[in-house]
Amino acid sequence: MALALLLVLAPFDGAVAQERPEAPAFLRLDGLRLFPVSTSKDYAGAERVERANRLLQEAVSTPSPARVGVQELHNLPVITLDDAVILTVTRRDTQEGLSVQGQAEAWRQSLTAAIQRGRHERQPAYLARMVPISLGILGATILLHRLLWLLWRRYLPSALTQPLVAEPGGGQALRPRDWLLHGVLVLLRLGLWLAAILMIAGFFPLTRLLTSRLLEALTESLGSPFLPLGGHRYSVLDALILVALFLVLVRGVAFLKGLLRIRVLQRTGIEPGSQEAIAFLLQYGLLFLGTLVLLQLWGLDLTSLALFASVLGVGVGLGLQGIARNLISGLIIMFERPIKVNDFIEVGDLQGTVTHINLRSTEVVTLDRISILVPNVEFLESRVVNWSHGSSVARLKIPVGVAYGSDCRVVREALLEACVDVGDILATPSPQVFFKGFGESCLDFQLLVWINQPRRQYEIRSELNFRIEANLRHHDLTIPFPQRDLHLRNARLEVAFPAEITDALLNRLGPLTPSGDD
Secondary structure: OHHHHHHHOHHHHHHHHOOOOOOOEEEEEOOEEEEEEOOOOOOOHHHHHHHHHHHHHHHHHOOOOOOEEEEEEOOEEEEEEOOEEEEEOOHHHOOOOOOHHHHHHHHHHHHHHHHHHHHHHOOHHHHHHHHHHHHHHHHHHHHHHHHHHHHHHHHOOHHHHOOOOOOOOOOOOOOHHHHHHHHHHHHHHHHHHHHHHHHHHOOOHHHHHHHHHHHHHHHHHHHOEEEEEOOEEEEHHHHHHHHHHHHHHHHHHHHHHHHHHHHOHHHOOOOHHHHHHHHHHHHHHHHHHHHHHHHHHOOOOHHHHHHHHHHHHHHHHHHOHHHHHHHHHHHHHHHHOOOOOOOEEEEOOEEEEEEEEOOOEEEEEEOOOOEEEEEOHHHHHOOEEEOOOOOOOEEEEEEEEEOOOOOHHHHHHHHHHHOOOOOOEOOOOOOEEEEEEEOOOOEEEEEEEEEOOHHHHHHHHHHHHHHHHHHHHHOOOOOOOOOOOOOOOOOOOOOOOOHHHHHHHHHHHOOOOOOOOO
């Protein structure tokens, strides 16, 4: 679709690349075009009509009658206004089927009718008749403006009642369809008011003249060349058309990508991740080629930009090495598929679910519901734990310590009882209890259970810990505190106190008398 559009534009290559021919100049009165004037050997069309337009505007603004005639000067007919020459008729101005004299007479009649109409529109009676009509047009515009809003509100309520941007705790934001309807309503309203203003301005000579000059200045500013590229100069209008064609190219390539993914890749049986990678590469490849073709058809000499592109490429390569590494890592992830969307992963100290895989980064939503963008290079250069890769079944290890002297068989039964009726624990493989060894303060056991929801492992572990603690208390099994046995080598223990403490104790106890005295 996009390439076909570019091929359709191919015949316009020469027309765009070459300098545009000079636009014809028009003889004007009160903002109305009367007839075009061509360029002669000595003067351009704009130069020929400049003086004529000024004299006509002065003539229609004065109350004295104006006489438009045709005289012959240097074997060419000239048009006069009150005996003043305003325009010479040449063979280039002559239309097919008319002679030079016939063309001069046709222009004289057109000028006479235009002057009469201009003077008539300046009469008080004409102004008095057009003011109520203008007010009626304004009233009708207001009614149509209100009617458009009522129609939108009745048949498309979601496009007017929902907010443009979602507010915290409020309703949902507009969908793309509603955005489009909002835009259509705004354009219709603007077009309605613009048409009304132009219609009213066309009733009166002064407003019509001002509007004509404003539109002429706007057209001239948009059409004047300002951007030199490839040996040619381009105007603002050219740039706008080029941007519009580029947007059409982008939408066409996106349509081709969706068509390829739905109608072709899904029927090949390729893994969804690989399908997305192929469609992504095809999209940007077509977009790159289409952009080159579009610029070439537009008249840009891309070979002259080769040196600039090479220097820019070197600068981008040196300054954006990190981004380039992430882009390449993103392509590798898309093709190798070490991680996929909805996988529960652990990279570094981050643990969460993969929601989006982009070229530069991957979005991971943690268990705290926080979205974190992880550069793709981290998935290739660091150790990644993918709990969902291949199979989502995982094993949990829960260590338990009981006091010395506890019956190990009772401990085993208590731990297995804690796993009964826990829906998140798989029956196959069944839970197991291992006696790991003798610790410093307790007997070390380990409970092993299998689950198929790794992202809920903390909830399952917490539930098991609650059950284990309750079962141990039920069977009179205790979890001991850390303890130490202190053995003294000498039977007599001598304790030395500081002199201050010794004196205080002696003063408190008083003098000591030997046993056996009176």
